[in-house]
Amino acid sequence: MTLTADVIVVGGGPAGSATAAALARRGCRVTLFERETFPRRKPCGDFLNAGCAAALERLGVRDAVAGAGARPVLGMHIVAPEGTAVTLRFGGRAGWALPRRALDQLLLAHAANTGVRVHQRVSAVAIERDGGRTRVTVAHRGTGATETHTAALVVGADGLRSLVARATGLGGPPRRGRYTVGTYLEGVLPLEDGGGGDVGEIHLRRERYCGVVYLPGGLANVTLALGRTELRAWRGAVEAGYWASLRGFPALSDRLARARRVDAVAATGPLAYWRRRCVADGIMLVGDAAAYIDPLTGQGVYLALRGAELAAATALRALDRTGPRLGSLGTYERDRRRELWGVFAISRVLQALAFRPGVASRTLRRLAARPELGAALIGAIGNFAAPGSVLRARFLAQALGVL
Numbered sequence: 194m195t196l197t198a199d200v201i202v203v204g205g206g207p208a209g210s211a212t213a214a215a216l217a218r219r220g221c222r223v224t225l226f227e228r229e230t231f232p233r234r235k236p237c238g239d240f241l242n243a244g245c246a247a248a249l250e251r252l253g254v255r256d257a258v259a260g261a262g263a264r265p266v267l268g269m270h271i272v273a274p275e276g277t278a279v280t281l282r283f284g285g286r287a288g289w290a291l292p293r294r295a296l297d298q299l300l301l302a303h304a305a306n307t308g309v310r311v312h313q314r315v316s317a318v319a320i321e322r323d324g325g326r327t328r329v330t331v332a333h334r335g336t337g338a339t340e341t342h343t344a345a346l347v348v349g350a351d352g353l354r355s356l357v358a359r360a361t362g363l364g365g366p367p368r369r370g371r372y373t374v375g376t377y378l379e380g381v382l383p384l385e386d387g388g389g390g391d392v393g394e395i396h397l398r399r400e401r402y403c404g405v406v407y408l409p410g411g412l413a414n415v416t417l418a419l420g421r422t423e424l425r426a427w428r429g430a431v432e433a434g435y436w437a438s439l440r441g442f443p444a445l446s447d448r449l450a451r452a453r454r455v456d457a458v459a460a461t462g463p464l465a466y467w468r469r470r471c472v473a474d475g476i477m478l479v480g481d482a483a484a485y486i487d488p489l490t491g492q493g494v495y496l497a498l499r500g501a502e503l504a505a506a507t508a509l510r511a512l513d514r515t516g517p518r519l520g521s522l523g524t525y526e527r528d529r530r531r532e533l534w535g536v537f538a539i540s541r542v543l544q545a546l547a548f549r550p551g552v553a554s555r556t557l558r559r560l561a562a563r564p565e566l567g568a569a570l571i572g573a574i575g576n577f578a579a580p581g582s583v584l585r586a587r588f589l590a591q592a593l594g595v596l
Contacts, residue, residue: 197343197344198222198223198224198344199216199221199222199223199344200213200221200223200344200345200346200347201225201226201347202350203225203226203317203329203347203348203349203350203351203357204349204350204351204352204480204482205225205226205227205297205311205313205350206235206297206300206350206352206480206481207300207494207498208350208480208482208497208500208501209225209227209348209350209479209480209501210225210297210300210303211248211252211300211304211497211498211501212348212350212479212501212504212508213307213348214253214300214304214309216508216509217304217308217309218253218307218308219509221508222310223309223310224309224342224344225304225309225310225311226312226315226317226331227301227311227312227313227315228314228317228334228351229313231294231297231313232294232297232298233297234456234459235294235297236375236460236461237414237493238375238404238491238493239291239292239406239414240266240290240404240491240494241258241263241290241296242494242495243283243287243576244492244495244575244576244577245288246286246287246288247577248502249498251502252300252303252498254299254300257299258289258296258299259289261291261295261296263290263291263409264289264390264407264408265288265289265290266288266289266392266393266406267282267287267391267392268283268391268392268571269392269393269394269395269491269571270392270393270395271395272395273550273553273554274397274398274399274550274553274554275443275550275554276443276444277553277557278444278557279557279558279560279567280392281560281568281570282571283575284568286575290407290408290409292414314334315331315332315334316331316332316334317331317351317357318330318332318339320356320357320360320476322475325345325516326344326345326475327344327345327347327475327476328342329341329343329347344475345516345517346475346512347475347477348477348479348504349476349479350478350479350480351482352481353462353464353481353485355481357476357482361473361476363468363470363478364469370462370465370466370485370487371418371419371420371421371463371464371465372420372421372424372463373416373417373461373462373488374417374419374424374435375417375458375459376415376435376454376455376458377408377412377413377414377415377454377455377456378413378452378455379411379412379452379455380411380451380452380453381407381415381448381449382448382450383448393406393407394406395489396445397550397553398441398442400420400423400548401417401418401419401423401438402547403415403417403418403439403445404416404491405445415439415452417435417438417439418464418487418488421462424462431460432458464486464487464488465486465487467483467484467537468483468484470526471483471526472525474519477507479497479500480496480500480501481493483500483529486537486540487544489540489543489544490536490539490540490543490574492540492574492576495576499532499533499576500533503528503532504525506528507521507522507524507528508522510524535579536576538580538584539573539574539583542589546593552593555593555594556593556594559591559593559594563591566588
């Protein structure tokens, strides 16, 4: 059986749901396939930075997210390996802490409400170009029954190991980058002098870090990011390695005395890559399928939502005019590079500083002494200020105490 649509979206996470909803609201016939059943567990830091508010407003779900039990996050508390710390606040703005299982379900339901035909427990298994259209073969999980759908445009929002990317020559899964290992804990004592549960936390050590976000109901998402070599050394004892690593962060270890996990420890990765190409004839990649940022700066959900907006804008123009050929979809790649390069550049710069203990401590002391520098940095990291403002040599020299 062959069914048709204007656009097929493969993957129902934030990028896929947001792209599908934006296209459906403009009159496109959109079909979305998601291999899992929502709500589902998704390894993530569960943090939406302050810049997400505007993107969610444009999507039409800001109030729904705020009303879904999301906990406001007013800034970030950053701790260097030897204990130097600074709290950088969003300055009248707020991010949110919300489990991805709740966020993803909300966004997928919103897509369905806009007219997207949503199919869960259906996996894409093959993708081929067929003249001026793209043919997608899907399999129903459980029954194994297959069917074929065709569309003018296929949007790959299917994550790190994107089938759409592999099948269309846009690249295989990433091979480098850190891995994350995390779970939900209860009984984590909040900071006494860093804002308590109103701020997120980043704890730094050489070549690893830990993020803490406090959720409603007394839970905390506590996630490590570490290298492949260390994670391999934990093989067969990941949970033991997780707890031992957590207790190696001085500003966190004493607050774990009564902590216990309430969910399984989950690992994912490798992280941090940018595909050289994210479009082909009749194909676009969005979200993690297109790029994955190291979670140090907490910008992953923002990138998914903003990337979805850019993809939808290009797709609408291409569908209305010349059709979604490579040439007409190239605007999306140019828009992504122009708007998002700074986000990835900041991530690389901060990683270069964060994992050098002496440099990290000096920088945090400087940010504490010069509040205007800290405000500029958190504005860029929080995606409500232009990243170029902190990528200048003068700013970096000031933050490092050279000027």
